[in-house]
Amino acid sequence: MVTKLHKSMKKIGFTLGCALILGNLTVFLAAKNVFANSINGNFGLELYYRDSAFQCGSDPTQADIKVNVYDKSNNLLTTMSKGDKHIIYSFDSADDLKFTYNVYNLSCISNASLRPELGSMLLDSNDSIPNIEGFSKQSSITDMLVGLNSYEELYLVELGTSNISSSAYDLQDVVLVVDNNPSPSD
Numbered sequence: 657m658v659t660k661l662h663k664s665m666k667k668i669g670f671t672l673g674c675a676l677i678l679g680n681l682t683v684f685l686a687a688k689n690v691f692a693n694s695i696n697g698n699f700g701l702e703l704y705y706r707d708s709a710f711q712c713g714s715d716p717t718q719a720d721i722k723v724n725v726y727d728k729s730n731n732l733l734t735t736m737s738k739g740d741k742h743i744i745y746s747f748d749s750a751d752d753l754k755f756t757y758n759v760y761n762l763s764c765i766s767n768a769s770l771r772p773e774l775g776s777m778l779l780d781s782n783d784s785i786p787n788i789e790g791f792s793k794q795s796s797i798t799d800m801l802v803g804l805n806s807y808e809e810l811y812l813v814e815l816g817t818s819n820i821s822s823s824a825y826d827l828q829d830v831v832l833v834v835d836n837n838p839s840p841s842d
């Protein structure tokens with residue numbers, strides 16, 4: 657009787673122990689999932705929608721472009737307007753994200769149209785910035801970055817044409833700056 661009870665207690669203890677270990681493992685895995693690995697001790701990234709320049713032909717009226725930020729599973733993380741900064745804790749690179757663009761305020765594109773990305777470039781801080789003039793006297797990528805002290809990555813977007821020899825292919829229709837050292841006080 658005593659032995660039987662003892663065995664039952666041991667079994668319960670074993671089951672409880674397994675449940676606790678599994679519980680901890682689940683918490684651990686969940687934590688790993690939420691916080692991306694970081695080499696600098698800070699988690700996540702800050703997106704900064706630095707600038708945009710997009711217009712209809714020679715009409716200098718500028719588009720208002722909203723940037724929708726998704727993860728690779730198509731979960732919408734945020735929608736940004738020019739000048740916005742947004743910290744995302746779950747990812748460490750723009751490479752982990754997807755973007756779509758809604759265009760407003762242009763005569764040649766109906767309001768709120770979803771505009772496809774026809775070209776893009778993700779640069780590290782060590783990469784040289786493409787030397788491309790802005791279309792129809794728009795600021796170039798380099799102009800748009802004047803005064804910016806540092807960044808981890810730059811995400812450059814072309815929404816006008818996929819023809820890389822066209823003067824409209826200026827990769828500054830949307831310029832996103834990625835900081836991998838985000839601080840909530842920034």
Ligand SMILES: [Ca+2]
Nearest residue numbers: 709710828829
């Ligand atoms: Ca442009």
